[in-house]
Amino acid sequence: MADVEQVLQPLQQLMRDTRRLAPREGSLDEPTKVWTEQERFQDQVADALVIILKTRGCTWALQGGCTFCGYVNDSMVRKVSVENFLAQMRLALGQSWKGQPVVKIYTSGSFLDDTEVPREAQAGVLALLPEGVRKATIEAQTHHATRDKLAAVRGALRPEVELEVAFGVESAHAPVLAWSVNKDDRFPDFIAACGHARGLGIKTKAYIMLKPPFLTEREALDDAVATALLCAPHCNLLSINPCNVQNRTLVERMFRRGLYRSPWLWSVAEALTRISAGTHTPVRSNPVGAGQQRGAHNCGTCDGHVADAIEQFSLSRDPSLLPGAQCACREEWLDILELEGFLQGAQP
Amino acid sequence: MLAIQGRDGFARVAQWQQGDATLRLPEVLWPRTARVPSPSMARVLLAEGREPMDLPTVRDMGSVFAPREAGPGIALLPPDLPYPPLAGEAMVRAAQEQNASQAGCGPGAALVLADPAFAHGAPMVVLSHARARFPLAREFASAALQARRTAGAECVVYAPGLGLPHELAMLAYCGIDLADGVGAQLASRRGQFLTADGPLDPAGFQERPCACPACQSEAQGLPWLREHNAWATEQELRRVREAIRAQRLRELVEARVRAWPEGLALLRVLDLEHHARFAARAPVSRKGPMVLGSKESFWRPEVEAWRRRLPEYRKPVSAQVLLLAPCSARKPYSSSKTHAFLGKALSQVRNADAIHRVVLTSPIGVVPMELELHSPAAHYDLPVTGHWDRDEKAMVQEALRALLANNTYSRVVVHLDCVERDLIAEVVPDHEHTVVDDDALSPKSLELLQATMRDALKDAKPVGWKHRQRDDMAARARWQFGPGAEVLAEGTHVEGRYPRLKLFGKEGQRAMLTEERGLLSLTSHGAKLLQPLGRFQVEIDDFHPRGGILAPGVQRASPDIRPEDEVLVTHNGELRAVGKATVSGEEMATLRRGEVVKVRHHG
Numbered sequence: 001m002a003d004v005e006q007v008l009q010p011l012q013q014l015m016r017d018t019r020r021l022a023p024r025e026g027s028l029d030e031p032t033k034v035w036t037e038q039e040r041f042q043d044q045v046a047d048a049l050v051i052i053l054k055t056r057g058c059t060w061a062l063q064g065g066c067t068f069c070g071y072v073n074d075s076m077v078r079k080v081s082v083e084n085f086l087a088q089m090r091l092a093l094g095q096s097w098k099g100q101p102v103v104k105i106y107t108s109g110s111f112l113d114d115t116e117v118p119r120e121a122q123a124g125v126l127a128l129l130p131e132g133v134r135k136a137t138i139e140a141q142t143h144h145a146t147r148d149k150l151a152a153v154r155g156a157l158r159p160e161v162e163l164e165v166a167f168g169v170e171s172a173h174a175p176v177l178a179w180s181v182n183k184d185d186r187f188p189d190f191i192a193a194c195g196h197a198r199g200l201g202i203k204t205k206a207y208i209m210l211k212p213p214f215l216t217e218r219e220a221l222d223d224a225v226a227t228a229l230l231c232a233p234h235c236n237l238l239s240i241n242p243c244n245v246q247n248r249t250l251v252e253r254m255f256r257r258g259l260y261r262s263p264w265l266w267s268v269a270e271a272l273t274r275i276s277a278g279t280h281t282p283v284r285s286n287p288v289g290a291g292q293q294r295g296a297h298n299c300g301t302c303d304g305h306v307a308d309a310i311e312q313f314s315l316s317r318d319p320s321l322l323p324g325a326q327c328a329c330r331e332e333w334l335d336i337l338e339l340e341g342f343l344q345g346a347q348p
Numbered sequence: 349m350l351a352i353q354g355r356d357g358f359a360r361v362a363q364w365q366q367g368d369a370t371l372r373l374p375e376v377l378w379p380r381t382a383r384v385p386s387p388s389m390a391r392v393l394l395a396e397g398r399e400p401m402d403l404p405t406v407r408d409m410g411s412v413f414a415p416r417e418a419g420p421g422i423a424l425l426p427p428d429l430p431y432p433p434l435a436g437e438a439m440v441r442a443a444q445e446q447n448a449s450q451a452g453c454g455p456g457a458a459l460v461l462a463d464p465a466f467a468h469g470a471p472m473v474v475l476s477h478a479r480a481r482f483p484l485a486r487e488f489a490s491a492a493l494q495a496r497r498t499a500g501a502e503c504v505v506y507a508p509g510l511g512l513p514h515e516l517a518m519l520a521y522c523g524i525d526l527a528d529g530v531g532a533q534l535a536s537r538r539g540q541f542l543t544a545d546g547p548l549d550p551a552g553f554q555e556r557p558c559a560c561p562a563c564q565s566e567a568q569g570l571p572w573l574r575e576h577n578a579w580a581t582e583q584e585l586r587r588v589r590e591a592i593r594a595q596r597l598r599e600l601v602e603a604r605v606r607a608w609p610e611g612l613a614l615l616r617v618l619d620l621e622h623h624a625r626f627a628a629r630a631p632v633s634r635k636g637p638m639v640l641g642s643k644e645s646f647w648r649p650e651v652e653a654w655r656r657r658l659p660e661y662r663k664p665v666s667a668q669v670l671l672l673a674p675c676s677a678r679k680p681y682s683s684s685k686t687h688a689f690l691g692k693a694l695s696q697v698r699n700a701d702a703i704h705r706v707v708l709t710s711p712i713g714v715v716p717m718e719l720e721l722h723s724p725a726a727h728y729d730l731p732v733t734g735h736w737d738r739d740e741k742a743m744v745q746e747a748l749r750a751l752l753a754n755n756t757y758s759r760v761v762v763h764l765d766c767v768e769r770d771l772i773a774e775v776v777p778d779h780e781h782t783v784v785d786d787d788a789l790s791p792k793s794l795e796l797l798q799a800t801m802r803d804a805l806k807d808a809k810p811v812g813w814k815h816r817q818r819d820d821m822a823a824r825a826r827w828q829f830g831p832g833a834e835v836l837a838e839g840t841h842v843e844g845r846y847p848r849l850k851l852f853g854k855e856g857q858r859a860m861l862t863e864e865r866g867l868l869s870l871t872s873h874g875a876k877l878l879q880p881l882g883r884f885q886v887e888i889d890d891f892h893p894r895g896g897i898l899a900p901g902v903q904r905a906s907p908d909i910r911p912e913d914e915v916l917v918t919h920n921g922e923l924r925a926v927g928k929a930t931v932s933g934e935e936m937a938t939l940r941r942g943e944v945v946k947v948r949h950h951g
């Protein structure tokens with residue numbers, strides 16, 4: 001067996017086969033998607049403009065990449081130049097920036113990966129943020145977040161703009177990263193990146209995966225909670241991402257064969273409860289596709305209610321808002337936590 | 349350690365001794381967790397953690413993602429990398445290597461296998477993802493049989509997540525020794541009432557359709573369902589074990605799949621794609637009737653094997669005129685009224701020993717009368733309606749073609765009713781039909797049969813009955829021991845009254861036909877003649893067997909040996925004994941305990 005510090009080649013190969021990537025048509029001067037959402041900023045709920053920039057794609061995903069991640073399906077799989085990046089950014093801000101204090105700039109990959117986003121563009125994109133923006137968020141893989149690069153992006157922003165970098169930690173545990181998620185970062189990379197960020201006054205956020213493939217519901221829940229508590233001392237915000245079924249991923253292949261079920265919303269609520277009891281670092285979750293078969297879901301009856309409670313908690317950080325036992329399916333979920341491991345891989 | 353007490357195909361009833369515990373097999377493991385209690389009749393538990401239990405326990409040690417320590421247990425399921433078999437071969441290989449390396453994690457560690465091609469002497473082979481694979485009939489059939497083969501006779505095969513009452517017979521039939529109650533406990537939580545025919549929704553019950561202690565009690569809701577579902581499991585488990593002992597498991601499986609399409613699909617796959625392996629395990633003689641009660645029975649291993657072997661069949665040499673005769677409900681045929689009448693009518697025809705009476709029957713095709721005692725011809729029992737469906741018709745026609753392609757008759761006389769006659773006409777256009785008014789036993793029909801036979805036999809070579817008896821023996825020898833075995837009847841004469849016929853050569857008795865087995869039992873003289881054929885041989889260590897041969901004494905066994913087969917026990921080319929196999933050749937090779945041959949004559 002390959003050791004946990006190495007990429008498991010069969011898994012990487014399987015992801016490559018699953019992705020079937022090819023260069024995509026379309027203008028490189030328009031962003032993939034732009035929208036406005038709400039988020040918590042300086043203890044209040046604020047509007048946030050989200051801009052998804054078109055890039056060549058996550059370098060790691062182009063080689064195979066994480067087993068749950070379908071972001072690369074939006075990527076161009078061909079070169080995107082510095083000028084293209086700047087044009088996308090100008091268009092997005094021109095059309096959609098209406099004074100939102102927060103702007104999130106995402107790339108379906110790693111903003112600090114020079115192969116995906118040229119260095120000049122990393123700084124150039126941030127420098128375009130208009131006055132009035134008070135916080136910018138970018139996402140990066142931890143091993144790209146070197147001191148140099150973080151300093152460069154920090155330097156591109158006006159000093160009064162807060163910079164937040166979000167890292168896809170997924171799990172703090174090497175076996176999960178190596179044999180389930182297929183990530184090329186390891187937990188020490190995250191600790192190092194957070195250290196650099198702190199030194200530069202950059203805020204950090206950890207994305208923690210809830211229920212990557214091959215883990216039982218309980219293993220996944222425990223792993224997410226443990227990971228969050230290990231991340232907490234190093235970062236400013238914890239975000240629990242329940243795994244959803246994205247196209248052309250290993251998770252989807254398994255889902256189609258009845259071998260994968262997205263986590264229960266009860267697990268999300270339970271993770272938030274346990275984490276907020278264990279750390280002062282704020283924790284939140286915005287389950288994608290909540291209540292659907294491809295997203296975190298419960299029995300179909302209580303999903304809306306539980307998902308709302310999770311959202312309320314994420315905005316307010318008040319644990320009393322998390323749902324208790326309001327549906328019979330909670331009992332089934334509790335039984336499954338204890339019984340699923342006995343099935344040796346099959347779904348309960 | 350495993351003490352096998354009964355077998356039926358791949359299924360076995362056994363006592364499994366692990367440490368201080370003795371388990372009966374097949375068995376169901378009952379989970380016990382903080383929230384899910386084990387039911388009152390549980391005998392073996394499935395649990396994790398270190399806490400000591402009051403019952404023998406199989407311990408699950410989690411996965412590589414979250415390994416757990418395990419307390420005392422009769423078997424450990426080591427932390428595995430649970431890649432599903434569908435994730436691709438390379439992935440499964442990777443997981444396999446990981447899991448095999450875990451097998452040494454402690455005494456009694458089991459192997460958790462996605463593709464059970466690995467097994468290094470573990471006491472238990474675990475068919476991973478068994479529940480996920482189950483609906484994929486092909487995949488499951490191969491995996492289960494592969495697990496059985498890899499495990500060998502001494503090792504227990506466990507299919508986690510399977511074990512609902514209606515699944516138990518099928519699991520045993522596939523050679524799986526252990527199932528579990530996880531599915532039943534989840535079903536209870538989901539409000540399902542389990543029965544041997546599948547789950548029911550108890551919401552509409554006017555009356556609880558069960559008399560188990562839980563159903564007779566006042567219990568309601570979840571506690572009631574948990575207990576009832578466990579009783580339903582236990583009850584079916586007992587039926588399965590008893591069916592194995594009585595060698596009637598196939599009948600039970602056929603009954604269970606009737607209301608269970610997934611199970612039916614699996615049985616089809618087993619019959620059509622794995623026939624040879626099941627046929628090798630099917631006993632060649634049996635006690636009691638074999639009820640062929642459903643369409644599925646037509647493909648049961650013994651029946652299908654009979655049809656598949658027909659091209660190898662050769663008629664008694666002196667038989668010249670073929671008489672196709674009807675079957676009878678009573679077995680053997682010669683004890684039936686129909687055949688008594690036919691026999692009497694034919695005995696009045698000169699040179700009747702040149703007639704070859706062959707019974708045409710669904711679903712085994714054709715049964716030459718000299719083989720009527722052979723299984724399954726002597727045992728099958730099915731509803732006779734006179735209606736032949738398309739499959740049956742095709743089956744019988746194919747059997748008839750095989751008979752006629754390899755055996756030459758001067759005339760073909762058909763003493764069957766119209767429906768059957770039409771079906772024959774398509775295969776043998778120039779036959780003579782001797783049934784009048786659709787009544788084979790009417791004086792008119794019998795007279796026509798006699799007249800037709802007299803005419804058919806007028807050019808036939810005269811055959812003495814002693815001569816014919818010897819030829820019948822040669823045909824039996826060939827059917828039982830394969831081509832070349834006719835040598836057994838060369839230069840012999842037959843003594844005794846049918847069916848207790850003895851075959852003598854100059855040197856002494858060679859064989860005897862036994863009614864109960866339907867087979868020829870050999871003497872050492874007979875065995876020596878068959879020895880050069882190299883079949884049905886059990887090669888033993890250098891000793892002189894007396895009563896029975898135990899598994900450890902066996903070096904090799906021909907793979908063609910089926911349970912109950914007559915076998916030659918040899919050492920280095922020297923015949924040491926003659927006897928009856930109690931298990932198949934495949935099983936003899938891996939068994940480490942127990943008697944495998946009952947010795948009758950020793951050399």
Ligand code: SF4
Binds near residue numbers: 058
């Ligand atoms: S999760 Fe991040 S690192 Fe992994 S493939 Fe997706 S974009 Fe790349």
Ligand SMILES: [Zn+2]
Binds near residue numbers: 299302303327328329
């Ligand atoms: Zn619910």
Ligand SMILES: [Zn+2]
Binds near residue numbers: 559560561562564579
């Ligand atoms: Zn009952």
